[in-house]
Amino acid sequence: MTDPEDLRGDPLHDREVAAVLHESIPILESNDIPYVVIGGIATSKWGKPAAVKDLDYFVTKEDAERALKLLGSAGYKTEMTFPDWLYKAFKGPVMIDLIFAVKKKLHLDDEIVARAVEHELFGQKLKVVGPEDLVISLAVADSPDTPYWDNALSVLANTTQLDWEYLVRRADAAPQRMLGLLLYARSDGSPVPTAPMNELWDKVKNIDLASKGTPEILRSA
16 A cells, blocks of 8 residues: 555645645535545555646546536536546645546446545545445546556555455456456466456457457457
8 A cells, every 4th residue: 555655746746736635625525525546546445656747536527527617616627538437636736536437438436436445645535436336437437548557556556355246246347358357467476366356357258349459369269
């Protein structure tokens, strides 16, 4: 687990991030907007340390619209950047991402919120996504432009108390990616047990991929 001191980068930017944290989290919580913090803060808590450059809040779409209006009323510049998955709010150099869909496959729900853990950063208490949901979100979001697998691998390497049953069940958003990630993590020395990989393989081999040019060896397995 990463110490909050490890997240500190440029002192001036840290003060600006801290100010936005101290302002934005109470706005969400006082207006009963369920959220979990993802992104760099969550990766730093469960995996490798990283400087906090912006703030990533995972919310529902309806609550993203509410949060955007509330932040706008509090003096933030706001924009509906991508209406199908992301809104943004800015104060000075600090950006808040209000994320409500990860690749159109993953959305905030009560279970993700219930499994969030309380964390403290720059003196502000906040709710950070659990390690299993973080790994799933990173696996789903990974792309050539945004290579998040390295972050996911750091979580798998540093978290020995993962709830594997929960992770496998929630990996339905991207079972192929999750299986590939776990295989790679295990080959890299992470303590990934065999059972969850077998369960994910059972999910993967029942998916019809013939139309996407799946190699014959997989189609006949």
